[in-house]
Amino acid sequence: MRFILFLLTLFFLTDAFAQDFNSGADEVFRENEVTEIRVTLSAQDKAFLLANENAYSETYVPANVSFSNSELDDATINNVGIRLRGNTARSHPKKSFKIDFKEFGGERWESYKKINLKPNVNDPSLIRELLTMHYYRLMDVPAPRIAPATLYFNNEYMGVYLMVEQIDDEFVDKRFGKEVGWLYKCAFSATLEDNGQVFDTNLYESKMNESTDTRAELDHFVEVLNNTSDDQFAAEISEIFAVDRYLRQLAVEAITGHWDGYSYLNNNYYLYWDEDAGQMEFIVYDTDNTWGIDWVDRDWATRDLNHFHRNGHPRPLTSRILDVPEWKSWYYAYLNVLFEEYFNADYLFPLLNTLENVLDSHVESDVRFDDSFGFSYEDFKGAFDYETNGHVDYGIRGFMETRRSTGIESIPNIVLSADEIDEVKLYPNPTVDGILRIKGKPHTQLQVSVFDLFGRAVQIRSTRMGADLTEVHILAEPGIYFLKTDRDSKAHRIHVK
Secondary structure, three states, X not given: OOOOOHHHHHHHOOOOXXXXXXXXXXXXXXXXXXXXXXXXXXXXXXXXXXXHHHOOOOOOEEEEEEEEOOOOOOEEEEEEEEEEOOOHHHHOOOOOEEEEOOOOOXXXXXXXXXXEEEOOOOOOOOOHHHHHHHHHXXXXXXXXXXXXXXXXXXXXEEEEEEEEEOOOHHHHHHHHOOOOOEEEEEOOOOOOOOOOHHHOOOOEEEEEXXXXXXXXXHHHHHHHHHHOOHHHHHHHHHHHEOHHHHHHHHHHHHHOOOOOOHHHHOOOEEEEEEOOOOEEEXXXXXXXXXXXXXXXXXXXXXXXXXXXXXXXXXXXXXXXXXXXXXXXXXXXXXHHHHHHHHXXXXXXXXXXXXXXXXXXXXXXXOOOOOOOOOOOHHHHHXXXXXXXXOOEOOOHHHHHHHHHHHHHHHOOOOOOOXXXXXXXXXXXXXXXXXXXXXXXXXXXXXXXXXXEOOOOEOOEEEEEEXXXXXXXXXXXXXXXXXEEEOOOOOOEXXXXX
16 A cells, blocks of 8 residues: 555644643542552541442542542541442442542542542453553543552541542643533443434533533534535544544543543533634543453454444444544554554563552452452452453453454554655664664755654754765664655654664
């Protein structure tokens, strides 16, 4: 196939990686350490939260909550609300909780109104959701922060949890710098078909500025998505939807086997209408069924990356966007970014080692760890590696290796890798010191630009060494970069070691 202008992905996208949507760790969400959360509440309220007959209650009870980690020293917030949360999680003995700092008249704490505590009983590693959201944030897809925690009720150890950032107006403000527009939590079967379903408040639950939301923009988005002709679709949908960020989302969704999202199951996502920009944004949510966890009899490590979404079921947002050849090539480009930079042993295994080490002793003493699926401490250890148990088809390392072995060869190699393209030749490539030479037809002064994988300009020093030779010193960390000159039309892929 033709090399489909990967330059468009790197250099000419209007918003590609132009904004960092996901800032790093703060005092509350610290991904590489365990935050201790202590909840103090009455014995009666504790019993209410844990009673099986109250599993589907939405009632908050009052409590005092303290947080401790390397940045928080027993930071205590009094008179907060805590209640049960989740869908299927409510039926399990190890419950999922929501903390609301304002429920009983309080204020936001550390800029958060609510924090979720998820036990992730479905996952013996306990970190698949954290890991998947980590990859979404790497690819600059708007995604909630997640961090490991241990939970205590009145000094009773309740086990290992994940703290998950609430997707609400505060989340929108942190990512987009505003609280204008509309936010929708989209439930199972929210297909985005144009059949009136967007007015179903159970399928599309309004979560921001509800009193002024007529759903006109949501309805228009769905109308354009479904009814625009093929020849006009790309132009019209890109006016009202952040296509590039969605393509990055699709790449992570597919490579991590996130079947419980929009593309396969029509589930677990938010839509945000940015009123100022006049565009809809896609926000990911609930990503624990990933990295080889399976409940629908599929092998997610070997599924064809060319068509990850479900066959025979409507999901127009994914299918129509990937039907645009140029956008399909961008999707492939982002898969290449993941395989080259992040979805490999060099990047992933040290992260897994850190997470396993910080959780190890806490899981070993978690007496509720096996309450739902009979997982043992040995299952926790194996879950990071290659062993399987029940509905978990792969350990995380095993999933990554299988996904690489089947995935890399299945997608077109649209990332330019030849040393010689058009009029110039680069050498040595790879370069161990960031210095390479460009040789081509005689020229007066070669104009050179270097960009990272996300299209961001990298500082260089360029020196003319002769009539047909230029030396370039790339002043950047080791990694994959792309070099463009004014003498040819393509980007040259270069590797700095």
